[in-house]
Structure formats: C-alpha cells, structure tokens
Amino acid sequence: MFLLNPFYPNLKIPYATATLWVAPYILLGVYLLMYSFFKETNPFLKRNRFYTNLVFIPPILFGLMTNFILRSLGVEDQWRYNTWIIVFSFVIFLVSIIRHGFLGIQLSFQRQQLTHKMQTMTSGTAMLNHALKNDLGKIKLFSDKIKRFAVDCSQQELTEDIQVILNAQQHIYSLLNRIQEQIKERTLYLDMINLIEILERCLRTLGPFLTEIRVVRDYGSSALLLCDEDQIEEVFYNILSNALEAMSYRGKLTIRVLESKKNVVVEIKDTGVGISKENLPRIFDPFFTTKGDSSRNFGLGLSYCYNVIRMHRGSIEILSKENQGTTVFIKLPK
Incomplete structure (x- = not known):
C-alpha cells in the first residue's frame, strides 16, 4: 500500500487499492465463521457460534461496504451509519453473554x-x-x-x-x-486418564441393565485429560444410570466423544421420557427429584455431578423435551 500510494505529503488513504485486498480478506473470514457454524454438530456449541456470527458478521460486512467499497466509488459519508449496526451487535452481545455465553464467557x-x-x-x-x-x-x-x-x-x-x-x-x-x-466438598486427585476407558468401565458395570438397550458409541478421539478419575467415573455412572431409568431399560443410548484443542466434550443421549419444561431449570437443585421412591433418591445425583464438573472447571448442560428424550453435554478442560 505504501509503495503503490505514498502517503507523504498527502495523507489520504487510497480506498480503491485497499479494497482489493481488504474485501477478499474479510469475505474469507466471514466464510470461515459461517462454515464453522454449519459444520458444528453439538447443539450448545452451534448456538454459541450462531451468536458469535450474529455479533460479528453484520458489522464486518457493513463496515466493508461503507468504509471501503463505497469510499472507493467516491461515496464518503456512509460510514456515519456504522453506529447503528454497532448498537445492534452490542445488544445481541449483551443478550447472548447473559443467556448463553459468548466466546467462552457467560454471565450466568x-x-x-x-x-x-x-x-x-x-x-x-x-x-x-x-x-x-x-x-x-x-x-x-x-x-x-x-x-x-x-x-x-x-x-x-x-x-x-x-x-x-x-x-x-x-x-x-x-x-x-x-x-x-x-x-461433601471433596479434594481432587488429578491424574492423566483416558475418558473413553472410564465410559466403557461404567457401561460394563451397568451391563445387566443393557440387555434391551442399543448402545451406539461414537468415540472420535482418545480423549486424554487431567482429572480425578474416581469422581469423574461417579459422574458418568450417575448420568448413564439416569438415562437407563428414563428409558425403563429399553431403547437407544448414544455416547459421543468430541475433542478440541483445549476441551473434551461428552454427549450422552437417551430416548427416554424426557424432562418437562417446568422441571428442567430445577434439575441441578439439591434435593429436587422427579423419581417416585424418595427413600432411595434424595435428588442429589445431578447436584453432585454439577459440583464435580464445576470443581474441574468444566460445564454440564442438559437438553430435554418431554417424551422426546434427554441429551447431556459435559465439557471438561484437558
């Protein structure tokens, strides 16, 4: 840019020249953002990518048009309208960071x-x-x-x-x-373990209850991470047991393991009775249970799971509809 259009002594940006490389650069970035959204299969991550795109893509494209393309055509004053598109993006940003999280940050x-x-x-x-x-x-x-x-x-x-x-x-x-x-708040004893081995161990323990369950495994990685093996095994045992109970020990159980650079995500999906819209916000509350036998179920299983995952600096999300099954997503940092 400097060699083709020396700024000195006339400090004027050559927008026609700038557009030739700025436009492809921005359009490629927008394409990658959209590609990552459509490629994502995890519903929670897909939702986060959707809000990321909604915040970034409109102002980026609007800015490309007003700051470069129109200026290169001799239309100078349209950049003043950038304020409104930035206000729009900021509102979307506030909504997403409070409700769902944004770029890994959530005000929850x-x-x-x-x-x-x-x-x-x-x-x-x-x-x-x-x-x-x-x-x-x-x-x-x-x-x-x-x-x-x-x-x-x-x-x-x-x-x-x-x-x-x-x-x-x-x-x-x-x-x-x-x-x-x-x-009780327990101490974490961290060690490098293979998460798939833990999942398989839980399934072997639950073997007598799997006779009428079709188990679908989709292990996309080795899933090595630093965690407390005993407590994480207890978490997955609890969640798998809940899934089998919800299906009355017959149906389809899907277990997927996804891996990124920093995290391992485990998705456990059942075809059971699901959770009602009214009960879903309360499932992690201590002593809340929808199971009939209160002498055996204190409503502490998911509270315990939440606590263990929180201590590992991970997250647990549950997606469920009544009579349509439940999907549990657990994200753990490596």
Missing part, C-alpha cells in the same frame, strides 16, 4: 446462585448431621441398655420393641451417611 446468575446453594447446603447439612448423629448415638446407647435389661428379665415383647427402635436408628444413621457422602 443462575449458576452463581446454584453454586451458592450447594455451598450453603454443604455447610448446613454437615452441622445438622453432626447434631443428629450425637442424638442418634444417645438413642443407641440407652436402647442397648434397655434391651440388655429386657433380655435379662425375659421380657420378649419389650426386647422386640427396643430392636425396632435400634433398627430405625441404624436406618436414619445410614441415610445421613449417604446424604453427607453425596454433598
């Missing part, structure tokens, strides 16, 4: 709220467990004492009644342990 008040709920619940439940276990210990101590007295006095009915109390005490104690185990 709901997630912050959920994290706060988990932290509050963890500390609150720990204090409650401590208090209850102290009282349960007293109940067991004095029940054992009364039981020994009843046995010594050959009071069969009293012995049986005290045993009912002891059984109930042990049941409550076991429930408290199960709840505490699922909600």
Whole structure:
C-alpha cells in the first residue's frame, strides 16, 4: 500500500487499492465463521457460534461496504451509519453473554446462585448431621441398655420393641451417611486418564441393565485429560444410570466423544421420557427429584455431578423435551 500510494505529503488513504485486498480478506473470514457454524454438530456449541456470527458478521460486512467499497466509488459519508449496526451487535452481545455465553464467557446468575446453594447446603447439612448423629448415638446407647435389661428379665415383647427402635436408628444413621457422602466438598486427585476407558468401565458395570438397550458409541478421539478419575467415573455412572431409568431399560443410548484443542466434550443421549419444561431449570437443585421412591433418591445425583464438573472447571448442560428424550453435554478442560 505504501509503495503503490505514498502517503507523504498527502495523507489520504487510497480506498480503491485497499479494497482489493481488504474485501477478499474479510469475505474469507466471514466464510470461515459461517462454515464453522454449519459444520458444528453439538447443539450448545452451534448456538454459541450462531451468536458469535450474529455479533460479528453484520458489522464486518457493513463496515466493508461503507468504509471501503463505497469510499472507493467516491461515496464518503456512509460510514456515519456504522453506529447503528454497532448498537445492534452490542445488544445481541449483551443478550447472548447473559443467556448463553459468548466466546467462552457467560454471565450466568443462575449458576452463581446454584453454586451458592450447594455451598450453603454443604455447610448446613454437615452441622445438622453432626447434631443428629450425637442424638442418634444417645438413642443407641440407652436402647442397648434397655434391651440388655429386657433380655435379662425375659421380657420378649419389650426386647422386640427396643430392636425396632435400634433398627430405625441404624436406618436414619445410614441415610445421613449417604446424604453427607453425596454433598461433601471433596479434594481432587488429578491424574492423566483416558475418558473413553472410564465410559466403557461404567457401561460394563451397568451391563445387566443393557440387555434391551442399543448402545451406539461414537468415540472420535482418545480423549486424554487431567482429572480425578474416581469422581469423574461417579459422574458418568450417575448420568448413564439416569438415562437407563428414563428409558425403563429399553431403547437407544448414544455416547459421543468430541475433542478440541483445549476441551473434551461428552454427549450422552437417551430416548427416554424426557424432562418437562417446568422441571428442567430445577434439575441441578439439591434435593429436587422427579423419581417416585424418595427413600432411595434424595435428588442429589445431578447436584453432585454439577459440583464435580464445576470443581474441574468444566460445564454440564442438559437438553430435554418431554417424551422426546434427554441429551447431556459435559465439557471438561484437558
């Protein structure tokens, strides 16, 4: 540009010359943005690429027209309208960064709220467990004492009644342990592992429930990453178990593994009953469950999964419609 059109002493940009290389450069960039959108198969990543294109492509093309093409044709004042297209892009940017995320950044008040709920619940439940276990210990101590007295006095009915109390005490104690185990903040023990091996191990464990399930595997990479093997295995076991339950142990289960330069994405899709629109926003809430047997399901499985993925600085997203199945996307940094 400088050699063909020396700026000194006349500081005037030769737009006709600039357009010859600026236009192909910008059009190629726009093509690559659009190509990446149409090529993307992950619905959540595709949505992010859509908003990225919506923010960038209109002002880029508008700027190319007003700043270069029209100026090279002698029309000088159209660049003043760039303000409106930038305002449009800024509005789209604000909407996308709050609702869906933009270029890997997301202002998600709901997630912050959920994290706060988990932290509050963890500390609150720990204090409650401590208090209850102290009282349960007293109940067991004095029940054992009364039981020994009843046995010594050959009071069969009293012995049986005290045993009912002891059984109930042990049941409550076991429930408290199960709840505490699922909600406590654990330390991460990181190691380089193969995510596909973990998925296959989970499937082998769930083997007896897969007799009427068609499992489709699409492992596009070796999926090596640094993570806590035991906790990540527990996450995938939980999600796969949920998928099988939702399908009543018959249907199609699809597992895909995608890999980028920095992340590994696992997609688990079932053909089950799905999740209603009303329940979908609450699925990660502690103690929220749609399963009937509340004595076995505390509604902590997905809360635990969310917490583990958050500690790994990853993300978990769920796409579901009632009677149309559920898809879970887990993204983990390598």
